[in-house]
Structures are given as C-alpha cells and as structure tokens.
Amino acid sequence: MKRLFLCLMAMVSVLSLTAQNAFEGEVMNTIMARRSVRKYLDKPVEHEKLEAIALAGINAPSARNWQYWAVRIIEDYKLIADVSEVYKQANPEAVSREPGFKNMFRGAPNLICVCAPKDGGFDLDAGLMGENMMLAAQSLGLGTCIQTGPVRFLLQSEGAKPFLQRLDIPDGYKLLYVIAVGYPDEKPDAKPRDASKVKFIGGEISKEASDDDGLFIDYFEKAQFPGGDEACMKWLQEHIKYPEGYTSNQPQGKVVVSFIVEKDGSLDGIKVMKSPDPLLSEEAIRVVREMPKWKPAHQYFPPPRQGSEAVRSRFFLPVIFKQP
Numbered sequence: 568m569k570r571l572f573l574c575l576m577a578m579v580s581v582l583s584l585t586a587q588n589a590f591e592g593e594v595m596n597t598i599m600a601r602r603s604v605r606k607y608l609d610k611p612v613e614h615e616k617l618e619a620i621a622l623a624g625i626n627a628p629s630a631r632n633w634q635y636w637a638v639r640i641i642e643d644y645k646l647i648a649d650v651s652e653v654y655k656q657a658n659p660e661a662v663s664r665e666p667g668f669k670n671m672f673r674g675a676p677n678l679i680c681v682c683a684p685k686d687g688g689f690d691l692d693a694g695l696m697g698e699n700m701m702l703a704a705q706s707l708g709l710g711t712c713i714q715t716g717p718v719r720f721l722l723q724s725e726g727a728k729p730f731l732q733r734l735d736i737p738d739g740y741k742l743l744y745v746i747a748v749g750y751p752d753e754k755p756d757a758k759p760r761d762a763s764k765v766k767f768i769g770g771e772i773s774k775e776a777s778d779d780d781g782l783f784i785d786y787f788e789k790a791q792f793p794g795g796d797e798a799c800m801k802w803l804q805e806h807i808k809y810p811e812g813y814t815s816n817q818p819q820g821k822v823v824v825s826f827i828v829e830k831d832g833s834l835d836g837i838k839v840m841k842s843p844d845p846l847l848s849e850e851a852i853r854v855v856r857e858m859p860k861w862k863p864a865h866q867y868f869p870p871p872r873q874g875s876e877a878v879r880s881r882f883f884l885p886v887i888f889k890q891p
C-alpha cells in the first residue's frame with residue numbers, strides 16, 4: 568500500500584474538527600457564534616447592512632406566507648436617545664446598575680422593532696423572523712440582543728408615546744420585541760444549554776441509548792482526541808494509507824466521518840457522512856476504527872445542579888485526502 572499524505576489545507580483551522588463546520592457549515596458556525604451582546608461601539612450600522620438584515624427577516628417562513636408582521640428599523644440616534652432619557656428618569660436604580668449606560672437598549676446604536684398582530688396569533692412567525700435577522704447580523708460581523716424588557720416600559724410609559732408614534736405601527740398590531748444591533752464591544756461566553764431537553768425517538772442512536780443516557784448534541788467541552796486537535800491530525804497523517812492501486816487521477820478531497828464518542832472514550836457508530844469516493848470512505852472508516860480512546864464530551868449543568876459529567880456525543884471528523 569502506498570503511503571498516503573493527509574494534508575490539512577492551510578485555511579482549515581483546528582476548529583474544522585468540530586461538528587459545527589464539518590459540512591462546511593457556515594450557518595452552523597454563525598448559530599454557534601451568536602451570543603446576546605450588551606455592549607456596543609459608538610458606531611452606527613451601515614444602512615446596506617440593515618437592509619440585508621431586513622431581507623433575511625422577511626424571508627423567514629410564515630403561516631401560509633401571510634407575513635403578519637411589521638418591522639421598523641431605527642437609524643435615528645436621537646429617537647433612541649430621547650426615549651432612553653425618559654427611561655432613565657423613570658428607572659434611576661436600574662440605570663445605576665448598568666455601568667456606562669448609553670441607552671435603554673443595551674447601548675446599541677440601532678434598533679429593530681418587530682410588531683405582530685395584537686391577538687398574539689402570529690407571535691411565532693414574528694419570532695422566526697427575529698432569529699433570521701440576528702443570524703444575518705452575526706454573519707455581517709454585528710452583534711445583537713433580542714429584548715422584551717424595554718418593550719414593557721415602552722408600552723406602559725406616557726413619556727414613551729412619541730417613540731411609539733414614530734414607529735407608525737399598523738392598526739391591530741403591537742410592538743412585540745426589539746433587537747439591539749451594532750458593532751460589539753464585548754465577546755460574551757456561551758451560556759449553558761441543557762441538551763437533556765432533547766430526546767431522539769426511534770432510530771439507531773436511541774436504540775443504543777437508555778432513557779437517561781441520551782445523545783447530547785450540545786455541551787461545553789467537546790469530545791477530544793487524546794492530546795487535542797493537532798495530535799489528532801498528526802495521528803491521522805501517520806496512520807492513514809491510500810487504498811491499493813489508487814492513482815492521482817482518482818478523486819481527492821474530504822471524507823466526513825461521523826461517530827459517537829462513548830462516555831468511556833471508545834468510538835461507536837462510525838459512518839461516512841460525505842465522501843468523494845467509496846475507496847476513500849473505506850480507508851477513513853478503517854483508520855477511525857483504529858484510533859485510541861478519546862476524551863469524552865462533558866456536559867456542564869447550570870444551577871441548581873452544578874458540575875459536569877461525561878456524556879455520549881456525536882463527532883464529525885473531516886479527513887482530507889490529498890496526493891503528494
């Protein structure tokens with residue numbers, strides 16, 4: 568068998584060994600990178616970017632495509648400043664708890680106000696468009712924070728009426744939530760997610776797992792090859808081989824192998840998710856089967872339950888084949 572050169576292309580970072588972008592998943596990366604931002608630079612968002620965000624919003628699904636929503640994007644800094652002054656007067660304590668208070672929308676320079684019919688029947692549609700917009704903003708290098716807290720104030724306060732009037736909300740609609748948007752001045756850590764809320768019904772994985780031993784699809788410490796991503800690449804370089812008779816004319820490229828890292832670090836359910844060639848698939852599976860035990864993923868528990876424990880996790884490992 569001819570020795571195979573397994574190369575990592577220069578732009579493929581160690582992160583490429585994670586599930587997030589195993590499928591060149593830019594969307595997945597964007598979802599995982601989005602965090603609520605509560606500190607912004609004093610730099611307005613370019614109008615074109617706001618237009619792109621709005622476009623992403625209105626392309627969200629809606630029941631029967633009725634699009635029962637109304638979006639108001641505020642580029643008028645003074646409008647935000649004026650209503651924030653009203654808020655400040657009414658809530659001096661809350662403001663004093665926010666060091667460097669800039670405005671009542673977490674200090675963002677721009678604001679997206681999402682309105683929905685008053686009867687509440689289409690809040691779900693309005694919510695879906697919000698996530699579209701936040702992800703679009705994230706992909707444009709912006710930060711966001713969806714907020715309902717300020718909406719309660721806006722709807723109750725006499726002093727906030729001029730603000731609401733400027734929004735020109737259609738009859739029969741209410742302001743449902745706002746999204747602060749701007750250039751982030753902080754990089755918040757991911758908050759814990761309780762992946763045990765997800766259960767798979769039927770299918771290969773759930774047959775293997777008992778009820779309280781579900782497959783965790785989100786965790787804070789991912790499963791790891793012993794020694795980390797670089798050690799994993801090195802190990803692959805040393806162990807992978809081109810199949811017999813394989814010529815440079817045949818397809819090269821990336822085989823994405825998926826497997827479960829069990830709690831004890833052993834690998835199970837190894838399968839190929841994406842491959843340019845069956846021979847490369849076979850080799851990728853063979854080499855993963857030979858891998859030493861991994862460090863399992865760890866799930867962290869939010870209070871009141873705290874601490875962490877090893878959990879089963881699915882891992883997506885891209886293996887790049889390239890002829891010397």
Ligand SMILES: Cc1cc2nc3c(=O)[nH]c(=O)nc-3n(C[C@H](O)[C@H](O)[C@H](O)COP(=O)(O)O)c2cc1C
Binds near residue numbers: 605
């Ligand atoms: C319906 C809703 C209302 C929210 N209201 C506020 C708010 O008033 N103020 C705020 O700072 N964050 C608000 N958030 C943001 C959440 O606190 C945040 O999404 C959550 O803590 C998870 O953090 P992450 O977005 O960084 O993943 C709201 C989120 C949702 C979905």
